[in-house]
Amino acid sequence: MYPYVYANHPFDVAGWDGYHYPYIFSIFNFEPITGRIHMPPPIHQTFENANFVICSFVPRLYDYHPEAIPAPYHHSNIDSDELLYYVDGDFMSRNNIEKGQITLHPGGLPHGPHPGAIERSIGKKETGELAVMIDPFAPVMITEEAVKIQVEDYYKSWLEENEK
Numbered sequence: 001m002y003p004y005v006y007a008n009h010p011f012d013v014a015g016w017d018g019y020h021y022p023y024i025f026s027i028f029n030f031e032p033i034t035g036r037i038h039m040p041p042p043i044h045q046t047f048e049n050a051n052f053v054i055c056s057f058v059p060r061l062y063d064y065h066p067e068a069i070p071a072p073y074h075h076s077n078i079d080s081d082e083l084l085y086y087v088d089g090d091f092m093s094r095n096n097i098e099k100g101q102i103t104l105h106p107g108g109l110p111h112g113p114h115p116g117a118i119e120r121s122i123g124k125k126e127t128g129e130l131a132v133m134i135d136p137f138a139p140v141m142i143t144e145e146a147v148k149i150q151v152e153d154y155y156k157s158w159l160e161e162n163e164k
């Protein structure tokens, strides 16, 4: 982190209307870091505060090492739940996610690409996916209305066809 000192306090400026900078950020203007090998999740982070972070997954080049595997690795997020809103495009690591769906992976629960997604990703050059993730630092509380519309067998989507 680098200190940046303004010459004048922004609240003292004539015409200041009180908003906090930056008050809006379009993910269409976001250009995440890409690399030869798989970059860690923080390259997608667009906002941070004391209670959660927001990551934006936008169209980008995949890892470009000749032997790179673009699919993300399996992992457990021990710091937070992961709430992912799939906005648009093809979600390479998922087999049966549709636009508009939201997934919730509770903190600590191992998860990763669906069966076949790792193999499918090899040789792919770029993604057009658009998704937004919220990582809250306290467990997400699920409403009764959300329970009514949940995909009951989502947890089985990691099983091979012959295991369901």
Ligand SMILES: [Fe+2]
Pocket (backbone or CB within 6 Å): 075, 077, 082, 105, 111
């Ligand atoms: Fe995750």
